[in-house]
Amino acid sequence: MTTTAAPPVAQATGLRASPWGTLVAIAFGVMMVALDGTIVAVANPAIGASLGASLAELQWVTHGYLLGLAVFLITAGRLGDRFGHRKMYLVGTVGFVLASVAIALSAGVIMLIAFRILQGVFGALLLPSAMGLLRSVFPPHKLGRAFGVFGSLIGAATAGGPIIGGLLVGSFGWQAVFYINVPVGAVALGLGLWLLAANRPTDPGSRLDVPGIVLLSVAIFALVWALVEAPAVGWTHPVTLASLGAALLFGAAFVLWERRPAHPLLPLGIFANPSVSIGTVLMVLMALGLMGSLFFITFYLQGVRGMSPAQTGMQLIPMTAMMAITSPIAGRVLDRFGARIPTALGLVLSALGMFLLSRLDADSGVAHISIGFVLLGVGLSLVMTGATAAIIGNAPVRFAGVASAVQQAAMQLGGSLGTAVLGAVMSATIVSTLPGHYAAAGLDVPAGEELAGMQSLVAQGGAALPEGVAPETAQAITQASNLAFLDGMHLAFGIAAVVMTFAAVLSLAMRSGTTTGEPAVHV
The missing domain is CATH 1.20.1250.20 (MFS general substrate transporter like domains)
Known part of the structure; x- marks a missing residue:
C-alpha cells in the first residue's frame, strides 16, 4: 500500500477552492443524482403505457440504475483518487446529463433500461468524487458539519422527487423527469468549473488494479442480480443460487487478490x-x-x-x-x-x-x-x-x-x-x-x-x-x-x-x- 501523503490544496480565493465554495459547487450534482432515485417512480406507469413495458421491465427501469451505480462505485472512487476528484466529478456530471437525454429519447424499453444502467455508471463517478472533494478541503473539526449539509441536500432531493415527478409527468409527459437533468446538470457543471479548485489527484502515484476491478465488478453484479431476481423467482431458484455462488466466489477471489498488488483497488488496510x-x-x-x-x-x-x-x-x-x-x-x-x-x-x-x-x-x-x-x-x-x-x-x-x-x-x-x-x-x-x-x-x-x-x-x-x-x-x-x-x-x-x-x-x-x-x- 502506498504511503504517499496527499498533495497540498491550493489556497482559496473567495469562494473558489474554499470549503464552502466546494460544497456549493457539488450541491446541484449531488441533488441531481439523488432526485433521479425517486423521481422516476411516479413516471413508471406513464413509461409502461407509452412504451408497452411489462411490470418486470418497469422494475428494471429502477434496478438498472441501481445496478450501474452499485457495480461501479468503488472503481469510480479509486479513479477519483488516481486522476483527481474534480475531473471525475465533471465527467460524471456531463455523462449523467447525456445519459438522461438518451433515456428521454429512447424508442423502446430495452433501450431505456440500457441507458438507465449507463446513467447509474456516471452517477457512480459523480457521488464518490463529491464526497472526496469535501474530505480533502474541510478540516477535521468541521467535517461533520459538511457531511450534515451533504445529507440535507440528499434528503431534500429525495423528498422532492415524487412531488416534482408528479408535476412534470402530469404536465409534460414521462420524458420530462429526465430532461429536467439538463438545466440542473448545466448549473452543476458551471459551478464546478467556477468554484472547484484545480484538479489534484490525492493518490497520483497509484496504478489501476485491473484484475481487482474485474473481480469486484463481477462479484457485485452477481450479488445485486441475485437480490433483484430472488423476490420474483424464489431464493432456491437456480438463477438465484448461481448468482449468489458467483458473488461468493468472485468476492473471495477479490479479497485474496487485493493482498498482492502494490496499488490495490480497495486498500484493505482502511478497514x-x-x-x-x-x-x-x-x-x-x-x-x-x-x-x-x-x-x-x-x-x-x-x-x-x-x-x-x-x-x-x-x-x-x-x-x-x-x-x-x-x-x-x-x-x-x-x-x-x-x-x-x-x-x-x-x-x-x-x-x-x-x-x-x-x-x-x-x-x-x-x-x-x-x-x-x-x-x-x-x-x-x-x-x-x-x-x-x-x-x-x-x-x-x-x-x-x-x-x-x-x-x-x-x-x-x-x-x-x-x-x-x-x-x-x-x-x-x-x-x-x-x-x-x-x-x-x-x-x-x-x-x-x-x-x-x-x-x-x-x-x-x-x-x-x-x-x-x-x-x-x-x-x-x-x-x-x-x-x-x-x-x-x-x-x-x-x-x-x-x-x-x-x-x-x-x-x-x-x-x-x-x-x-x-x-x-x-x-
Missing part, C-alpha cells in the same frame, strides 16, 4: 480502523431496515389506505423533511461530540420509529403515521451523518474517493438486501396467513397455485378480485387480503426495528472521534 469497519456495517444495516421497509409503506398507503400517489408523497414528507432539516444540526453535534453517541441515539430513534410503523393497521390515524416518520427522519439524519463521518473521516485523505465509494456502495447494497429479505418475509407471511383470513370471512380458501398467484398482488396492497364478483364478496376479499398484508408488514417492520436496535449496540464500539486528524485546509 483496520474499527470506526471504518463498523461504520460500513452500520450503513448496510441502516439501509436494510430503512429501504426495505419504505418499499412496502407505499403499498400500505396506496393499497390498504387508498391514498393517491400525491397523497402518499405528502405523507412521507415528515420523514424526508426532518432529514433535510436536522442533518446540518447532526453535523454540528458530530463535530462536538464525535460519531459514537449521536449515531447510537439516531439508531434508537429509528428503531422506535420502525416499531411505531409496525403497529399500523387499516385505520391508523395520520398522527400515528407521522410520528413514526418524524422519529425515522431525526434518527436517520444522525445515523447517515455519523456513519458517513466514521467511514470517510477515519480513512486517509489520499483514499477519500475509495472511502466515500465504500459508504455509497454499503448503502446501495443494504437497500437491495433489505428489499429482498423483508420482501421474502412479507411473501412468506402472506402465504401462511391469507387462507386463515379467507376462512374467517367465510370465503373459499385458496391453496396451491392459486395462493401463490395471489401472493404477489396482496404483497402490493391489492386483492385478487374475480371478474363480476358481488360487491359484498369483493369487500370481504379486500379486507382479508389487507389483513394478510398487515400481518406481513408488521413482521417485516418489526424485524427492521430489531436490526436497527442491534446496530445501535454495535455503534457503541466505534471510537468517539470522527476523523483521522490528517490535515486538510483550515476554514
Whole structure:
C-alpha cells in the first residue's frame, strides 16, 4: 500500500477552492443524482403505457440504475483518487446529463433500461468524487458539519422527487423527469468549473488494479442480480443460487487478490480502523431496515389506505423533511461530540420509529403515521451523518474517493438486501396467513397455485378480485387480503426495528472521534 501523503490544496480565493465554495459547487450534482432515485417512480406507469413495458421491465427501469451505480462505485472512487476528484466529478456530471437525454429519447424499453444502467455508471463517478472533494478541503473539526449539509441536500432531493415527478409527468409527459437533468446538470457543471479548485489527484502515484476491478465488478453484479431476481423467482431458484455462488466466489477471489498488488483497488488496510469497519456495517444495516421497509409503506398507503400517489408523497414528507432539516444540526453535534453517541441515539430513534410503523393497521390515524416518520427522519439524519463521518473521516485523505465509494456502495447494497429479505418475509407471511383470513370471512380458501398467484398482488396492497364478483364478496376479499398484508408488514417492520436496535449496540464500539486528524485546509 502506498504511503504517499496527499498533495497540498491550493489556497482559496473567495469562494473558489474554499470549503464552502466546494460544497456549493457539488450541491446541484449531488441533488441531481439523488432526485433521479425517486423521481422516476411516479413516471413508471406513464413509461409502461407509452412504451408497452411489462411490470418486470418497469422494475428494471429502477434496478438498472441501481445496478450501474452499485457495480461501479468503488472503481469510480479509486479513479477519483488516481486522476483527481474534480475531473471525475465533471465527467460524471456531463455523462449523467447525456445519459438522461438518451433515456428521454429512447424508442423502446430495452433501450431505456440500457441507458438507465449507463446513467447509474456516471452517477457512480459523480457521488464518490463529491464526497472526496469535501474530505480533502474541510478540516477535521468541521467535517461533520459538511457531511450534515451533504445529507440535507440528499434528503431534500429525495423528498422532492415524487412531488416534482408528479408535476412534470402530469404536465409534460414521462420524458420530462429526465430532461429536467439538463438545466440542473448545466448549473452543476458551471459551478464546478467556477468554484472547484484545480484538479489534484490525492493518490497520483497509484496504478489501476485491473484484475481487482474485474473481480469486484463481477462479484457485485452477481450479488445485486441475485437480490433483484430472488423476490420474483424464489431464493432456491437456480438463477438465484448461481448468482449468489458467483458473488461468493468472485468476492473471495477479490479479497485474496487485493493482498498482492502494490496499488490495490480497495486498500484493505482502511478497514483496520474499527470506526471504518463498523461504520460500513452500520450503513448496510441502516439501509436494510430503512429501504426495505419504505418499499412496502407505499403499498400500505396506496393499497390498504387508498391514498393517491400525491397523497402518499405528502405523507412521507415528515420523514424526508426532518432529514433535510436536522442533518446540518447532526453535523454540528458530530463535530462536538464525535460519531459514537449521536449515531447510537439516531439508531434508537429509528428503531422506535420502525416499531411505531409496525403497529399500523387499516385505520391508523395520520398522527400515528407521522410520528413514526418524524422519529425515522431525526434518527436517520444522525445515523447517515455519523456513519458517513466514521467511514470517510477515519480513512486517509489520499483514499477519500475509495472511502466515500465504500459508504455509497454499503448503502446501495443494504437497500437491495433489505428489499429482498423483508420482501421474502412479507411473501412468506402472506402465504401462511391469507387462507386463515379467507376462512374467517367465510370465503373459499385458496391453496396451491392459486395462493401463490395471489401472493404477489396482496404483497402490493391489492386483492385478487374475480371478474363480476358481488360487491359484498369483493369487500370481504379486500379486507382479508389487507389483513394478510398487515400481518406481513408488521413482521417485516418489526424485524427492521430489531436490526436497527442491534446496530445501535454495535455503534457503541466505534471510537468517539470522527476523523483521522490528517490535515486538510483550515476554514
